[in-house]
Structures are given as C-alpha cells and as structure tokens.
Amino acid sequence: MSLVVVGSVAYDGLETPHGKVDRILGGSCTYIALAASFFTRVKIVAVVGDDFSRDDIALLLGRGIDLEGLERVPGKTFFWSGVYSADMNDRTTLVTELNVFADFNPKLPESYRSEPYLLLGNIQPALQRSVREQMSGLRYIGGDTMNYWIRDYHDELLATIRQWDFLLINDSEARMLAGAYNLRRAADKILAMGPKTLVIKRGEYGAILFHGQQHFIVPGFLLEDVFDPTGAGDCFAGGFMGYLAQQGVHPSVEEIDHQLLRRAVIYGSVMGSFCCENFGPDRFRTLTRADIDDRYREFKAFTDF
Amino acid sequence: MSLVVVGSVAYDGLETPHGKVDRILGGSCTYIALAASFFTRVKIVAVVGDDFSRDDIALLLGRGIDLEGLERVPGKTFFWSGVYSADMNDRTTLVTELNVFADFNPKLPESYRSEPYLLLGNIQPALQRSVREQMSGLRYIGGDTMNYWIRDYHDELLATIRQWDFLLINDSEARMLAGAYNLRRAADKILAMGPKTLVIKRGEYGAILFHGQQHFIVPGFLLEDVFDPTGAGDCFAGGFMGYLAQQGVHPSVEEIDHQLLRRAVIYGSVMGSFCCENFGPDRFRTLTRADIDDRYREFKAFTDF
Numbered sequence: 001m002s003l004v005v006v007g008s009v010a011y012d013g014l015e016t017p018h019g020k021v022d023r024i025l026g027g028s029c030t031y032i033a034l035a036a037s038f039f040t041r042v043k044i045v046a047v048v049g050d051d052f053s054r055d056d057i058a059l060l061l062g063r064g065i066d067l068e069g070l071e072r073v074p075g076k077t078f079f080w081s082g083v084y085s086a087d088m089n090d091r092t093t094l095v096t097e098l099n100v101f102a103d104f105n106p107k108l109p110e111s112y113r114s115e116p117y118l119l120l121g122n123i124q125p126a127l128q129r130s131v132r133e134q135m136s137g138l139r140y141i142g143g144d145t146m147n148y149w150i151r152d153y154h155d156e157l158l159a160t161i162r163q164w165d166f167l168l169i170n171d172s173e174a175r176m177l178a179g180a181y182n183l184r185r186a187a188d189k190i191l192a193m194g195p196k197t198l199v200i201k202r203g204e205y206g207a208i209l210f211h212g213q214q215h216f217i218v219p220g221f222l223l224e225d226v227f228d229p230t231g232a233g234d235c236f237a238g239g240f241m242g243y244l245a246q247q248g249v250h251p252s253v254e255e256i257d258h259q260l261l262r263r264a265v266i267y268g269s270v271m272g273s274f275c276c277e278n279f280g281p282d283r284f285r286t287l288t289r290a291d292i293d294d295r296y297r298e299f300k301a302f303t304d305f
Numbered sequence: 306m307s308l309v310v311v312g313s314v315a316y317d318g319l320e321t322p323h324g325k326v327d328r329i330l331g332g333s334c335t336y337i338a339l340a341a342s343f344f345t346r347v348k349i350v351a352v353v354g355d356d357f358s359r360d361d362i363a364l365l366l367g368r369g370i371d372l373e374g375l376e377r378v379p380g381k382t383f384f385w386s387g388v389y390s391a392d393m394n395d396r397t398t399l400v401t402e403l404n405v406f407a408d409f410n411p412k413l414p415e416s417y418r419s420e421p422y423l424l425l426g427n428i429q430p431a432l433q434r435s436v437r438e439q440m441s442g443l444r445y446i447g448g449d450t451m452n453y454w455i456r457d458y459h460d461e462l463l464a465t466i467r468q469w470d471f472l473l474i475n476d477s478e479a480r481m482l483a484g485a486y487n488l489r490r491a492a493d494k495i496l497a498m499g500p501k502t503l504v505i506k507r508g509e510y511g512a513i514l515f516h517g518q519q520h521f522i523v524p525g526f527l528l529e530d531v532f533d534p535t536g537a538g539d540c541f542a543g544g545f546m547g548y549l550a551q552q553g554v555h556p557s558v559e560e561i562d563h564q565l566l567r568r569a570v571i572y573g574s575v576m577g578s579f580c581c582e583n584f585g586p587d588r589f590r591t592l593t594r595a596d597i598d599d600r601y602r603e604f605k606a607f608t609d610f
Contacts, residue, residue, distance in 0.1 A: 087486055181392055184527050205510040206524060217607050219511060219522040222489050262610040302522050303608055305567040 002041040002066065003245045004112050005033045005238075006131050007121020008101055009046040009070065013081030014279060016088060016228045024280035025056045027078065028121035028144070031231035034284045035238025035271040036119070037063040038292055040245040043112050045069035045131065049077040049100045059285065068109045075100040088226055089203070108134045117245040119237060122146045125153050125160040132163060140249045142166035142195065144237055150176050162194035168237050170201045183208065187215070197261060199240065199268070201233050209265045216262045219303065221273035221295070228279045232272040239271030240264045270295045307346040307371065308550045309417050310338045310543075311436050312426020313406055314351040314375065318386030319584060321393060321533045329585035330361045332383065333426030333449065336536035339589045340543025340576040341424070342368040343597055345550040348417050350374035350436065354381040354405045364590065373414045380405040393531055394508070413439045422550040424542060427451045430458050430465040437468060445554045447471035447500065449542055455481050467499035473542050475506045488513065492520070502566060504545065504573070506538050514570045521567045524608065526578035526600070533584045537577040544576030545569045575600045 007029030014021050029046040036042050043066035052072060060067060078101035081094045106127055113135050120128040120143030128143055142164045149157050150173060157177075161167050167190065171183065177193075178186035183200060187210040190198050198210040206220040243264045250256055270292055277283045312334030319326050334351040341347050348371035357377060365372060383406035386399045411432055418440050425433040425448030433448055447469045454462050455478060462482075466472050472495065476488065482498075483491035488505060492515040495503050503515040511525040548569045555561055575597055582588045 182529065182531070184529050202510070205507070208524075208527070215527065215607055216610065217524040217527065218610075219513075219524050222513070222520065222522065224487065224489050226487070259610070266610055300610070302520055303610075305521065305523075305564070305571055305605070305608075 001117070001245070001248070002043050002112075002115045003036055003117040003119060003241060004043050004045065004069075004108070004115050004131075004135070005029055005036065005119050005121065006045040006106050006128070007032060007123055007234075008078055008104075009044075009048050009052075010078040010080055010101070012230060012280060013079070013095065014228055014230055015083040016279075017084065017086055018225070018227050019279070021279050023079075024282075025059065026080065026230065026280055028123075028234045030060075031234035031275065031281060032119055032121055032238040032241075033060065033065050034063055034281050035235040035275070036242030036245070037065055037238075038271070038287070038289055039239070039242030039267070040117075042066065042242075043069060043115065045106045045108060045112070047071045047073060047100050047104045049073065049075040052077050059281070063284070066111075069106075069112055071107075073100050077101075084229070088229055106131050116140065117241065117249075119143060119241045120164075121234065121237075122149075125149055125157040129160045129163070140165050140244060142168060142197070142241065144168050144234070145173065145177075147173055147176055158193060164195045166197035166199065167195040168199045168201065168240065170203070170233060174198070174200045184215075197256070199265060201236055201272075203229070203232075207236065207265055207269060209261055211256075211258055211261050214258055216265060218265055218269055218299070221269060221299065222302075223273060223276055226276045229276050230280060232275045235275040236268040236272035238268075240268035242271075243267040266296055266299050267292070269299065306422070306550070306553070307348045307417075307420045308341055308422040308424060308546060309348050309350065309374075309413070309420050309436075309440070310334055310341065310424050310426065311350040311411055311433070312337060312428055312539075313383055313409075314349075314353050314357075315383035315385055315406070317535060317585060318384070318400065319533055319535055320388040321584075322389065322391055323530070323532050324584070326584050328384075329587075330364065331385065331535065331585055333428075333539045335365075336539035336580065336586060337424055337426055337543040337546075338365065338370050339368055339586050340540040340580070341547030341550070342370055342543075343576070343592070343594055344544070344547030344572070345422075347371065347547075348374060348420065350411045350413060350417070352376045352378060352405050352409045353383075355379055357382050364586070368589070371416075374411075374417055376412075378405050382406075389534070393534055411436050421445065422546065422554075424448060424546045425469075426539065426542075427454075430454055430462040434465045434468070445470050445549060447473060447502070447546065449473050449539070450478065452478055452481055463498060469500045471502035471504065472500040473504045473506065473545065475508070475538060479503070479505045489520075502561070504570060506541055506577075508534070508537075512541065512570055512574060514566055516561075516563055516566050519563055521570060523570055523574055523604065526574060526604065527607075528578060528581055531581045534581050535585060537580045540580040541573040541577035543573075545573035547576075548572040571601055571604050572597070574604065
C-alpha cells in the first residue's frame with residue numbers, strides 16, 4: 001500500500017543569510033515525497049523538462065520513490081528563485097518560470113489508481129480534483145493549497161476540499177479561507193467546509209490540529225541554525241501523511257483516532273524541522289529513521305509537564 | 306511568607322477592535338500583583354497620585370494585596386494610552402504622562418524587608434537594584450525589563466540582572482539583550498549573564514523556559530476572543546512567580562526542580578490568557594482559583610501526545 005503524491009517538481013534558486021545556491025531540487029511534490037518516504041512507500045505524479053538531472057532522479061529513487069508517474073516532456077523544468085530576509089520569516093520571489101509545469105495535467109499510471117492514500121500538493125484545485133477522480137478505493141485523502149487559489153479560484157477550491165479528509169494550510173491562508181482572524185473561529189468555519197481534520201501550520205511557531213471538538217497545539221522545534229526554511233511546510237505534510245499511511249489509517253474518518261493524528265502532527269513537525277537544517281532537500285540525503293525517532297522523543301521532552 | 310512586587314501602578318486609555326475605555330487601572334505592578342494574588346500573599350511597592358480612586362484601592366485590597374508600600378503623593382497617577390491594530394499584534398502609544406511616577410524612588414516598609422520572594426516589574430534597573438538592597442533573607446528573585454533599558458542603560462541593566470535568579474522578557478527583548486537572533490543562542494548568552502532561569506514570552510505563541518541544559522516550550526492558549534492583551538505579559542510573570550512562591554521555591558537555585566519551573570510557566574500562561582478576556586484587569590474581578598486549575602488542565606489536554 002502506497003501514498004500517491006501530486007505536486008510540483010522544480011529547481012529553486014535560494015539565498016538565505018547562510019549562503020546561496022543557484023539551482024537545487026525543489027517543488028512541493030519533491031519535499032512531500034522525500035519526507036513521506038521515511039515512513040511509507042511513495043508514488044509521485046509530476047512533470048519535469050528534459051533538463052531534469054540524473055542526480056536528482058537518483059536521489060528520489062534512492063529513497064524508494066516510485067517515479068512511474070513522473071512525466072518528462074520537452075522544455076525546461078519549473079524554476080523558482082527567491083531571497084530570504086535576515087530573520088527568514090519573509091522571502092521575496094525573484095523569478096518564477098512555470099515552463100513545462102504550465103501545462104501540467106496529471107495522468108495517473110494504472111499502477112497508482114487503486115492506492116489507498118493520496119496527498120495533493122499545492123496545485124490548481126481542478127487538477128487536484130481530477131487526480132482524485134482517477135483513483136478508486138481511496139481510504140484517506142488530503143492536501144494543501146495557497147492564497148492564490150483561495151482568492152481567485154474560491155468556488156473551485158471549495159468544491160475540491162469538500163471531498164478531502166484533511167486540509168493542511170498555514171495560518172494566513174486559514175484566515176483568508178475562513179474570512180476570520182481568530183484561528184479558533186477560522187477553524188470552525190473551515191471544518192464546516194468538508195474536511196474533518198484541519199492542520200494549521202505556523203512556521204517557526206509550530207502547528208495546530210483541529211479534529212472534532214478537540215484541538216492540539218505543538219510548538220516549533222527550536223533549531224540552533226535555521227539554514228533554509230524552503231520546503232519545511234511540505235515536509236510537514238509529508239511526515240504527517242507518511243506516518244498516517246504507515247499506521248494504515250482507518251477508512252472511516254469518523255472513527256479516526258485523535259491520538260494518532262496528534263502523533264502524525266509531531267512527525268510532521270519533526271520532518272519540517274529537519275528540512276531547515278540544510279539547503280533545499282539536502283538534509284534528507286543523510287537523515288535516518290533513528291534521527292527521526294530521536295527528535296520525536298525530543299518533542300516529548302521539551303513539551304511535557 | 307509573601308511576594309513583594311515593585312513596578313508601576315497606572316491609568317490606561319485603551320482601544321482595541323472590541324471597544325474603548327478612556328481610563329482603567331493598569332501598570333506592571335498592578336497586573337503582576339493581581340495575577341500573583343491567586344497563588345500567594347502579595348505586598349506591592351509603587352506610587353500613585355491623589356487622583357487614585359477608592360474603587361481601585363478596593364479591587365487590590367479585595368484580592369488581599371498589602372498596600373502599605375503603595376505611596377500616594379500630590380499630583381497625577383502615571384497615565385498611558387494606546388490603540389491596538391486589528392490583529393492586536395501591534396499597538397501604537399498615543400499618550401505617556403509619567404506624572405508622579407517620574408520621581409518614583411521605591412522605599413520598602415519595614416514589614417516588607419524580610420520577605421523571601423521579590424518580583425521586579427519593568428522599571429529603571431538602578432531602582433530595581435535599590436529595592437533588592439533593601440531586602441534581607443531573599444530566597445528567590447527575578448524580574449522583567451524592556452527595550453529602552455536594554456539599549457540605553459545596558460551596563461546598569463547587566464549589573465542588575467546578574468543578581469537575579471530569573472529573567473522574564475519577550476522574544477524581541479531577548480534578541481536585543483543577547484545580540485543574537487536565534488533564540489537558542491540568545492538564551493545561552495543571557496544565561497551567561499547571571500540568571501539561572503530565563504523565560505522568553507512570545508505573546509500569542511506562548512513561552513519558552515530555559516533552565517540549565519533543558520528547555521521547555523508551551524504554546525499560547527487559543528482564545529475565542531482576545532479582548533485586550535494589555536498586561537498579559539505581566540500577568541504571566543505574576544502567575545509564574547506567584548505559583549513558585551506558593552510552592553515555597555527552594556533557596557538554592559542550583560537545586561530548583563526543573564519540573565516545578567515548567568508548571569510555573571503553565572500557570573503564567575494561564576494567567577496571561579485570562580488577562581486577555583476582558584478590558585484591563587477586569588477579568589480578575591470574577592476569576593476563581595477553580596477557573597485557573599481548569600485552564601491548567603486544558604493546557605495539559607491540548608499539548609499532550
């Protein structure tokens with residue numbers, strides 16, 4: 001049983017106070033898949049150009065990720081570059097070249113279609129919906145979105161997330177989607193839109209899980225050095241969903257164990273924190289499952305009272 | 306055994322998205338004392354003018370607070386007014402009239418001098434030091450400060466906090482004091498300045514405790530309505546120190562129980578959260594110890610995994 005991940009595979013140019021890289025593997029699908037691969041088998045659906053490198057293919061394959069759904073077409077891979085502020089809480093986009101991603105129309109290989117778990121990275125809501133429709137036997141499905149779709153594709157987005165078990169977005173997006181500043185009120189409104197579970201990511205401040213009448217708040221891990229926060233939110237999603245898939249999350253979302261979701265939020269936080277320790281996805285080249293479980297225990301240690 | 310609290314007693318004019326009050330009891334000493342009074346006996350040292358109202362005296366006395374050290378002099382009480390932004394994360398000062406507070410020179414009544422616990426609200430560091438020197442038999446002492454003293458009274462401040470068991474400041478102040486952005490690094494530098502315990506307040510995001518080689522992070526309570534955040538940081542301090550005093554914190558700070566400090570941080574968070582539920586200190590008119598213990602259990606419930 002595998003987790004199917006859909007989203008962008010890209011090259012990023014990054015500049016943080018710790019340094020600069022002109023071109024490094026990036027994209028939501030990449031980060032989600034890498035993070036989730038430490039928990040479960042992952043199959044990706046994405047598109048790249050003919051400039052996509054063998055080394056990056058090797059990195060993904062090395063993590064056991066199924067690339068049958070990674071379409072390679074003539075042209076250049078999606079490219080984004082940005083520069084972070086000194087405190088790394090803001091970033092300015094310098095370049096966005098959609099390239100082959102502009103015509104991305106995800107088609108799932110036959111071997112993907114009966115998988116039980118689906119995580120939809122931040123792409124056009126109609127495309128997210130089309131992926132779902134290509135799958136049968138789904139047990140648990142969720143995804144991410146962003147301000148652009150919330151503002152300009154509102155109805156389409158609502159029709160899409162109505163079918164999801166969980167939605168995973170950041171705090172400003174939650175406020176925008178709900179039209180409410182207070183996060184508790186915003187969460188109530190979003191849970192009324194369909195998803196039974198909402199995870200609000202708060203960057204360095206951690207995350208909040210809303211599920212049924214309960215909520216759970218976890219602070220962010222206090223890193224000695226935040227090297228590069230690119231992809232941390234997607235790695236959170238990958239850790240969250242990867243863990244749930246590994247645990248064989250129950251098909252009836254009504255009955256899903258709240259404590260299981262809390263642990264999934266911790267694994268999400270763990271993967272997001274590791275992501276920041278090196279440029280791009282480089283931390284995942286050396287990370288081990290033992291490192292992950294150590295950090296899970298650290299979360300326990302610094303939050304317990 | 307009582308807790309001695311020194312700081313400002315003031316009148317505030319407040320405007321938040323929830324409403325406006327022209328003149329309400331405020332000041333660091335007021336908030337700290339009210340919050341701490343739910344845990345321990347409190348004696349305050351402060352100055353007010355001849356405009357200070359009987360009703361406000363009655364509020365403080367009603368909470369069992371000893372006012373022998375509340376000096377009343379001719380003139381007007383310290384007045385501050387400000388307006389909060391829509392998200393309440395920023396506030397703009399409209400008026401600051403120091404009035405009788407400009408010449409505040411705390412003199413402790415004889416009956417205060419042998420008390421074991423001292424909490425120094427945010428005032429001039431030299432005055433904080435003079436209060437400490439008037440006391441004998443102190444078991445546990447700490448306080449707060451602000452950006453103004455960190456920037457313009459740096460050496461004096463360092464000489465003052467060197468003698469403290471704990472320092473309680475917000476995140477931007479910690480960064481300024483340490484000259485380091487990363488909070489883990491900043492904490493290391495501050496702990497090298499003297500205090501064995503550092504609590505960094507993060508507003509709605511909670512607080513971090515640093516003590517020895519350990520740290521503890523608690524997220525903020527998710528209120529349905531943040532009515533008025535004025536005084537929340539001081540109420541945190543009052544709950545933190547009030548609980549420690551109630552527990553009869555050990556004289557040797559080397560040996561202080563780390564778990565006790567964690568619980569004190571939770572009680573601080575609890576008191577800060579209640580403070581935001583009404584204008585000024587109004588929430589404390591009706592709050593009960595049972596409410597406090599209920600919210601303590603809520604903190605446990607929403608952070609446990």
